[in-house]
Amino acid sequence: MVSNTEVAGTLAEIADLLDLLGERFKPEAYRRAARSIEALPEGLEKIAARGELQSIPGVGEAISGKVAELLRSGSLAYLERLRAQVPAGVLELMRLPGVGPKTARRFWTELGIEGPAQLSQAIAAGRLSGVKGFAEKKISQLRAASGVVGSAPLPGRVPIEQAWPLAGSIVEALRAVPTVHEVAVAGSLRRARETVGDLDVLVTADRPEAVFDAFSRLPEVREVRLRGPTKETVVLARGLQVDLRVVEPEAFGAALQYFTGSKDHNVRLRSLARELGLKVNEYGVYRGDERVAGRTEQDVYRALGLAWIPPELREDQGEIADAAVGRLPRLVEAPELVSELHAHLSPSPGSRELERLVAAARLRSIRAVGVVVARVRGGKPSWAAPPEMLDGLRGLTNQGVRLVPAVEVEGDLSSVDGDALVAWGAEYLIAVPPEEGPFSAPARRPPAPVRLVAHAGGSVEAARPVLELARACAAAIEVGPGVERFDSIVARVARESGVALAVPTEVGTPAGDPTAAVALGFVRRAGATREDVLNTQELGGRVDLGLPGKGPNALGRPSGRRRR
Numbered sequence: 001m002v003s004n005t006e007v008a009g010t011l012a013e014i015a016d017l018l019d020l021l022g023e024r025f026k027p028e029a030y031r032r033a034a035r036s037i038e039a040l041p042e043g044l045e046k047i048a049a050r051g052e053l054q055s056i057p058g059v060g061e062a063i064s065g066k067v068a069e070l071l072r073s074g075s076l077a078y079l080e081r082l083r084a085q086v087p088a089g090v091l092e093l094m095r096l097p098g099v100g101p102k103t104a105r106r107f108w109t110e111l112g113i114e115g116p117a118q119l120s121q122a123i124a125a126g127r128l129s130g131v132k133g134f135a136e137k138k139i140s141q142l143r144a145a146s147g148v149v150g151s152a153p154l155p156g157r158v159p160i161e162q163a164w165p166l167a168g169s170i171v172e173a174l175r176a177v178p179t180v181h182e183v184a185v186a187g188s189l190r191r192a193r194e195t196v197g198d199l200d201v202l203v204t205a206d207r208p209e210a211v212f213d214a215f216s217r218l219p220e221v222r223e224v225r226l227r228g229p230t231k232e233t234v235v236l237a238r239g240l241q242v243d244l245r246v247v248e249p250e251a252f253g254a255a256l257q258y259f260t261g262s263k264d265h266n267v268r269l270r271s272l273a274r275e276l277g278l279k280v281n282e283y284g285v286y287r288g289d290e291r292v293a294g295r296t297e298q299d300v301y302r303a304l305g306l307a308w309i310p311p312e313l314r315e316d317q318g319e320i321a322d323a324a325v326g327r328l329p330r331l332v333e334a335p336e337l338v339s340e341l342h343a344h345l346s347p348s349p350g351s352r353e354l355e356r357l358v359a360a361a362r363l364r365s366i367r368a369v370g371v372v373v374a375r376v377r378g379g380k381p382s383w384a385a386p387p388e389m390l391d392g393l394r395g396l397t398n399q400g401v402r403l404v405p406a407v408e409v410e411g412d413l414s415s416v417d418g419d420a421l422v423a424w425g426a427e428y429l430i431a432v433p434p435e436e437g438p439f440s441a442p443a444r445r446p447p448a449p450v451r452l453v454a455h456a457g458g459s460v461e462a463a464r465p466v467l468e469l470a471r472a473c474a475a476a477i478e479v480g481p482g483v484e485r486f487d488s489i490v491a492r493v494a495r496e497s498g499v500a501l502a503v504p505t506e507v508g509t510p511a512g513d514p515t516a517a518v519a520l521g522f523v524r525r526a527g528a529t530r531e532d533v534l535n536t537q538e539l540g541g542r543v544d545l546g547l548p549g550k551g552p553n554a555l556g557r558p559s560g561r562r563r564r
C-alpha cells in the first residue's frame with residue numbers, strides 16, 4: 001500500500017526534477033497537488049476506488065493518472081525517466097540554503113557541478129570567481145552552505161514539537177531586548193502544522209540593528225547567514241533556519257498574516273482582494289495607493305469582508321468562504337480544558353506525587369485528573385501503584401481537584417477483572433494497543449467504561465481499527481505530537497465520524513514539555529470545537545461522560561460498573 005505521504009513526496013520530487021530540467025509551470029502544479037494530497041483526511045486508495053482523484057484540488061487529468069499508477073504499482077515510469085535525466089547530487093544542491101532550482105541548474109549545466117561535494121571543491125579551486133551572478137558575498141555563503149552539507153546531512157522539515165521550544169526561547173529572548181515592542185512567530189509553526197521547515201519571526205522595534213545584534217548572540221544560533229536592513233537569517237545549532245523580520249507597526253498585522261500562510265490560503269486571499277478592487281500584500285491591504293488595513297490581522301481580514309480566521313485553519317480548505325458568511329467553527333481553546341484523562345505516576349511513585357498532580361491541575365484550573373493506577377496485560381496486572389497510594393487517591397478531592405483512578409488495558413478490554421478494578425477504585429479504562437497485532441473489539445462488555453484510547457498513533461489507514469474501537473466504546477482518541485498520539489489529519493477523520501478527541505494538558509506532561517500546546521494546535525487544525533473534545537467536560541465518576549448528542553452505546557455505558 002502506498003500512503004498519501006509517499007505519494008505527496010513523489011510528486012514533490014517530480015516538481016524538483018522538472019525545475020532542474022528547466023520546466024517553467026509544471027513544477028508548481030505538482031507542488032500544489034502534493035500539498036493537497038498531504039492534507040487529505042482520507043486515504044488516496046479509497047478516493048481512487050470511487051474514481052474521484054480529480055476532485056482533489058490541484059489534481060487534474062495528468063496528475064491523477066500518475067497517482068493512480070503509483071497506487072496500482074507502487075512505482076511511476078515518469079519519475080524514473082526524470083531521475084535518469086538528473087544526477088542525484090544535483091537534487092541535493094537544490095536543497096542547500098540560498099540555492100534555488102535556477103542556481104542548481106546553472107551549477108549543473110554551465111559548470112558541470114553535480115553535487116555539494118563538487119561545489120565545495122569548485123569554490124575552493126576558485127572556479128566560481130568571476131562567473132556572472134556569483135559575487136564574492138554569494139560565494140562565501142555557498143562555501144558555508146556546502147561545508148555544512150559535507151559534514152552532516154541537511155535537515156529537512158523537523159517535527160513541530162522539536163521546533164516549538166526553540167521558537168519559545170527565541171521569543172523570550174527577543175522580548176527581553178529593550179527596543180523590541182511586539183514579537184510573533186508566524187509560518188507553519190503558528191498554523192500547528194505537524195512539521196516545520198523554518199521559523200518565521202516578526203518584531204516591531206525601534207532599532208533593527210540592535211535587535212539583530214541581540215538575536216545573533218543567542219546561544220542557539222550557530223551561524224548568521226544573511227543580514228539586511230530589515231531581515232536577518234540565522235541557522236540554529238540543530239540546523240533549523242530562522243528568518244527574523246523587523247516590520248513597521250502599521251504593517252505588523254499584514255506581515256503576520258502574510259508570513260503565517262499557508263501559501264494556498266494567501267493565493268486565494270489575494271484573488272478575493274482583486275475581486276473587491278483591493279490589493280493585499282505583506283505591508284497591508286491597499287485601495288489604489290492608500291493603505292486601508294495592516295495594523296492588526298483582524299483589520300486585514302475585515303478589510304476583505306472576512307471574519308478573522310484562526311491560523312490553524314488557513315489551508316485553503318474552504319475557510320475563506322466560511323469566514324465570508326460567518327460560518328467558521330469556534331475552535332476549542334485552552335481554558336475550556338477542565339480535565340485531564342491520562343496522567344501517569346512515576347514507576348515507583350513517591351509520597352509527593354499526588355500533591356504535585358493537584359498543584360499542576362490547580363495552576364491550569366483543571367478540576368479532575370485521571371491517574372493511571374495500574375496496567376493490565378493479558379488479563380493480569382503488569383504494574384500497579386502501591387496500595388498506600390491508592391488509599392490516598394481514591395475519589396480524593398483536594399483543593400478543588402478530583403483525582404480519578406484509571407486502568408490501562410492492553411488487548412481485550414473485557415479481559416480485565418472487575419474485582420481488581422474495585423480494589424483499585426478504578427472509574428474508567430484506557431485502551432492501549434497490544435504489543436502485537438491490531439486492536440480488537442472486546443469479547444464481552446468491559447467491567448468499566450472505556451474513556452480513552454492512548455499510546456496509539458499512526459497514519460489514517462493505521463488508525464482505522466482504533467477509530468472503530470473508540471466508536472464502539474464511546475471512547476476518545478488521544479491527539480498530539482509523537483508516535484503514540486494521532487496527528488491533526490486522523491483527528492479530523494475521527495471528529496467527522498463522531499469519535500471524540502482528548503487533548504493532553506500540562507498536568508499529564510513534564511514541565512516545559514511542548515506536548516500540550518502542540519496537541520491543542522493539532523485538534524484546532526482538525527477543526528475541533530469544545531463539543532468535539534472530551535476533556536472539556538468534568539471527569540465525574542458517576543456522571544455520564546458521553547458527549548452531548550453522542551450518547552455512549554452499550555459498551556461504554558457507565559452503568560456497566562455500577563451493575564456489579
Ligand SMILES: [Zn+2]
Nearest residue numbers: 372408454455
Ligand atoms: Zn498511558
